[in-house]
Amino acid sequence: DGGITQSPKYLFRKEGQNVTLSCEQNLNHDAMYWYRQDPGQGLRLIYYSQIVNDFQKGDIAEGYSVSREKKESFPLTVTSAQKNPTAFYLCASTQGVGGVEAFFGQGTRLTVV
Amino acid sequence: AQSVTQLDSQVPVFEEAPVELRCNYSSSVSVYLFWYVQYPNQGLQLLLKYLSGSTLVESINGFEAEFNKSQTSFHLRKPSVHISDTAEYFCAVSEIGYQKVTFGTGTKLQVIP
Numbered sequence A: 001d002g003g004i005t006q007s008p009k010y011l012f013r014k015e016g017q018n019v020t021l022s023c024e025q026n027l028n029h030d031a032m033y034w035y036r037q038d039p040g041q042g043l044r045l046i047y048y049s050q051i052v053n054d055f056q057k058g059d060i061a062e063g064y065s066v067s068r069e070k071k072e073s074f075p076l077t078v079t080s081a082q083k084n085p086t087a088f089y090l091c092a093s094t095q096g097v098g099g100v101e102a103f104f105g106q107g108t109r110l111t112v113v
Numbered sequence B: 001a002q003s004v005t006q007l008d009s010q011v012p013v014f015e016e017a018p019v020e021l022r023c024n025y026s027s028s029v030s031v032y033l034f035w036y037v038q039y040p041n042q043g044l045q046l047l048l049k050y051l052s053g054s055t056l057v058e059s060i061n062g063f064e065a066e067f068n069k070s071q072t073s074f075h076l077r078k079p080s081v082h083i084s085d086t087a088e089y090f091c092a093v094s095e096i097g098y099q100k101v102t103f104g105t106g107t108k109l110q111v112i113p
Helices: none
Strands: A004-007 A010-013 A019-025 A031-037 A043-051 A054-057 A064-066 A076-078 A087-094 A108-112 B003-005 B010-014 B019-021 B024-026 B031-038 B044-050 B056-058 B064-068 B073-078 B087-095 B101-103 B107-112
Touching (some): A004 A087, A019 A031, A019 A087, A043 A064, B003 B087, B024 B073, B044 B056, B044 B064, B044 B073, B073 B087
Parallel strands (some): A010 A108, B010 B107
Antiparallel strands (some): A031 A087, A043 A054, B003 B024, B031 B044, B064 B073
């Protein structure tokens, strides 16, 4: 079945450590996204990529980095510069420009202690 | 810039009663509109979407939403809710011709037995 796989589902890290969240899709979608979800704040866009080897900052990119070396993969690194990294992270993908359904992964809950 | 407002953060409703979840958007151009549903600790799933044509759109599980251009609204309704409808619902907007999707802050629907 086609879809988006995020791993791991739960992740614990010590403060000051970088951590990388995985996102893989087999939908052959061109565009991929990372969102952060906090209670009562909806989904906030961190980074998005419309094509391989290209990506753009979203609304809250500070403290995060991404890469898009392959069409099916869009990993997110949460760096030590991110002031409040504990959150639920969602990866999504779309095909085409605007007006199309976004397919989401199951999310990764990151807890920094 | 596009924006979405979901005024109700939580909506409690008794089982088999009707419900309306409100969504208003702001945009200077034509838009596509979406409702997504999220169950606890999961990703988002598309519930229904308005792209063009009939302003009333329906989902397979009894929800419907009506696009009202003059009021810039896309409220979600269901005539009779079930316990299984308990979830968080997100309204989203995408400006035609652009890749970015903006999400509202979400409305938690709590169905009371």
